[in-house]
Amino acid sequence: MVRVIVSTLSPLDDNRWSYLVEVTESDGSGSQTRHEVSMDKVYYEKISAGIIGPEDFVKKSFEFLLKREDKDFILKEFNVRQIREYFPEFETEIKKT
DSSP: OEEEEEEEOOOSBTTEEEEEEEEEETTTTOOEEEEEEEEEHHHHHHHHTTSSOHHHHHHHHHHHHHTTSOGGGSOSEEEGGGHHHHOTTHHHHHHHO
C-alpha cells in the first residue's frame, strides 16, 4: 500500500497546471518517489467533467497507475494526458472513479 500526496505548484501558463506528486510506501520503509506532473486545463475539463477538483484528478490518475505498475517505474516528469499512451483504458477507467 502507498500514500499519494499531491501539491499544487505554480501554473506553467494560463492553460497548464503543475503538480508535485509524492508516493510513499506505507510499510514503514519510507521508500518514496517524486514526480512533476503537468495537466492541461482543457484535458482535465474534458475528462473530469468538473466532478472532482484538479488535485484529486491527479491523485486518482496516480492511483490508476499504481494499480498497474510500481511507483519506481512511473515517469518522473510527464503530462497526465500521456497516461493514455501507455494505458489506453485510462480515460474510460478514470471517468468511472
